[in-house]
Amino acid sequence: MEILRVENLSKSFGGVHAVNDVSFSVEVGERLAVIGPNGAGKTTLFNLINGQLRPTAGRIYFCGQDITKMLTHQRAHAGQGRSFQLTSLFLDLTVFENALLALNGTKPSRYQVLRPITGYEDLMAKAEETLKAAALWEQKDELVKNISYGEQRRLEIALTTVLSDLRLLLLDEPSCGLTGAESADIIEMIRKLGRDITVLLVAHDMDLVFGVAERIMVLHYGEIIADGEPEEIQASPMVKEIYMGSEEDTGSARAS
Amino acid sequence: MSFAPYIIVGLILLIIPPFVHADIQLMLAKFLAFAVFAIGYNLVFGYLGLLSLGHGVYFGAGGYTVALLQYHLDIDSFWIAMPLAIVIAALLAAALGPIVLRSTGMYFLLLTFALGELFYSIAWHWPFMNVIGVGGEMGMRGITGIMYPDLNIPGLTLTSTSFYYFIFVGFVICYILLYRITNSPFGHALVGIRESEPRMQALGYNTWRYKYIAFIISAGFSGVGGAMFAWNNTIIDPSHFAVGTSFLPMVMSIIGGSKILFGPVIGALIVIFAEYFASITVRARWPLILGGIFVASVMFARAGIGVYLARLWEKVRVRYGNTKG
Ligand SMILES: Nc1ncnc2c1ncn2[C@@H]1O[C@H](COP(=O)(O)OP(=O)(O)OP(=O)(O)O)[C@@H](O)[C@H]1O
Ligand SMILES: [Mg+2]
Numbered sequence: 211m212e213i214l215r216v217e218n219l220s221k222s223f224g225g226v227h228a229v230n231d232v233s234f235s236v237e238v239g240e241r242l243a244v245i246g247p248n249g250a251g252k253t254t255l256f257n258l259i260n261g262q263l264r265p266t267a268g269r270i271y272f273c274g275q276d277i278t279k280m281l282t283h284q285r286a287h288a289g290q291g292r293s294f295q296l297t298s299l300f301l302d303l304t305v306f307e308n309a310l311l312a313l314n315g316t317k318p319s320r321y322q323v324l325r326p327i328t329g330y331e332d333l334m335a336k337a338e339e340t341l342k343a344a345a346l347w348e349q350k351d352e353l354v355k356n357i358s359y360g361e362q363r364r365l366e367i368a369l370t371t372v373l374s375d376l377r378l379l380l381l382d383e384p385s386c387g388l389t390g391a392e393s394a395d396i397i398e399m400i401r402k403l404g405r406d407i408t409v410l411l412v413a414h415d416m417d418l419v420f421g422v423a424e425r426i427m428v429l430h431y432g433e434i435i436a437d438g439e440p441e442e443i444q445a446s447p448m449v450k451e452i453y454m455g456s457e458e459d460t461g462s463a464r465a466s
Numbered sequence: 467m468s469f470a471p472y473i474i475v476g477l478i479l480l481i482i483p484p485f486v487h488a489d490i491q492l493m494l495a496k497f498l499a500f501a502v503f504a505i506g507y508n509l510v511f512g513y514l515g516l517l518s519l520g521h522g523v524y525f526g527a528g529g530y531t532v533a534l535l536q537y538h539l540d541i542d543s544f545w546i547a548m549p550l551a552i553v554i555a556a557l558l559a560a561a562l563g564p565i566v567l568r569s570t571g572m573y574f575l576l577l578t579f580a581l582g583e584l585f586y587s588i589a590w591h592w593p594f595m596n597v598i599g600v601g602g603e604m605g606m607r608g609i610t611g612i613m614y615p616d617l618n619i620p621g622l623t624l625t626s627t628s629f630y631y632f633i634f635v636g637f638v639i640c641y642i643l644l645y646r647i648t649n650s651p652f653g654h655a656l657v658g659i660r661e662s663e664p665r666m667q668a669l670g671y672n673t674w675r676y677k678y679i680a681f682i683i684s685a686g687f688s689g690v691g692g693a694m695f696a697w698n699n700t701i702i703d704p705s706h707f708a709v710g711t712s713f714l715p716m717v718m719s720i721i722g723g724s725k726i727l728f729g730p731v732i733g734a735l736i737v738i739f740a741e742y743f744a745s746i747t748v749r750a751r752w753p754l755i756l757g758g759i760f761v762a763s764v765m766f767a768r769a770g771i772g773v774y775l776a777r778l779w780e781k782v783r784v785r786y787g788n789t790k791g
Contacts, residue, residue, distance in 0.1 A: 286669060326649040
């Protein structure tokens, strides 16, 4: 069953075609990695799927419904969860506060004006459960900017996956800047997700890409230049030349 | 936080007034009116993170509503005047919100500022909003001789002392309401929007709606403050719509601490007290003094004096081992 379909999607900024006539579809439960050099248009593609940006042309279908004109918060209610490239966290708020905001965004109680938030026992219990599962309960009263980078990334994944009725997870560089061990934690967390959740991720970290993805899409100057299973992509000379080649220069490519 | 500081401050504000000169009662009531204005303003400024320089519009709307009711319709019932002051301020915000809330940062500031000047100009030129006979030549505008409201309680006519207590009760109610609002899921969401609107949207919050509702609530409280002020001050004039008024709650919030609910109350206390003492000593130097207080508080108490007071209270509590406070 198809969960996401993108048809002839384009986005230009002035003269820059950040995403250029892109079409693809994603099946429920797939783990798809979008890779490509810096400036290839990966984040822009996510911004279009999640509604931060309006496409210049093309359509987006989510669960069979045309969502091209839908607002971001509506897409969250429809089941899209997303993390942002730099951080999806509120750095100046506490860990617990972050959990509350993440958990409450799709609950009816989110508009309650006069009842204290601490009075919502199910919300409090869920926040505790989520933080304990991510091994962050001890740090619940710390400001997020004061916990370690690895912990921040872990909290981020934990909180992007708590969206009620989550169906599509969009992760933009979830392990960026992490050490190998910390990155392994993230891979583990993503692997643990149920198959009812579809995962799209952008990553430069090849351990993450090959550790999670079953399908890889290569973006270059806003266009899809390859799309296939990890082995195919790894073997493709064109991809090697355009993408892996440049990665090898920086020494971070996976030895094949 | 414990309730002890609230009780102490509340008792001081309750006990002192009968023993002081009417001028000081007037000043205390003015402080409470501005405290309501400032905490209402701060919902948008400190919690939502939007710097408005146009809340004078709602403050003025509240003040003019009660004044015009008395002047044109002879209505001085509190039970009509106050709800109407709130409704008019809130309706204005509901109408102007879609214009100003499209922008953030500097543009929001400029738009709100411009609307304030527009209302200033309307209030200046529209005869309906000016007392007949006090002509433009003399430079006097607005409405004078505003009387205390009628509470419709048989045998009760407000005096300066009872009016003060009346305003005190109003302040307490407003404070409790805002305490509840800021601690609610709604209040928490406002802080999230201040920190990052795109992230809140991705989490499912309709941030536009939150901003709009917060703006209206904030204007409603500003209207309450304006009505309280008009009754106390007996005069309301076009300047109460304009930037000179609008920037006071901002200054109060910054001085007292915009991230905490009682911050603007501390700020209002400092500003109104300082203004009072300046007025009986070096009146012409008031703007300079206000500027000085502002700069000093920004330099030496960045987070706001209220935050340091809270920390001080914590220390006192720990020192004397009374963990219950
Ligand atoms: N808001 C914007 N305004 C103008 N140009 C933009 C904007 N966002 C992205 N671009 C441009 O679009 C192109 C694609 O950017 P994008 O951020 O999508 O790349 P990316 O693949 O995510 O890169 P990275 O790996 O560095 O994160 C770049 O040339 C970028 O400069
Ligand atoms: Mg990117």
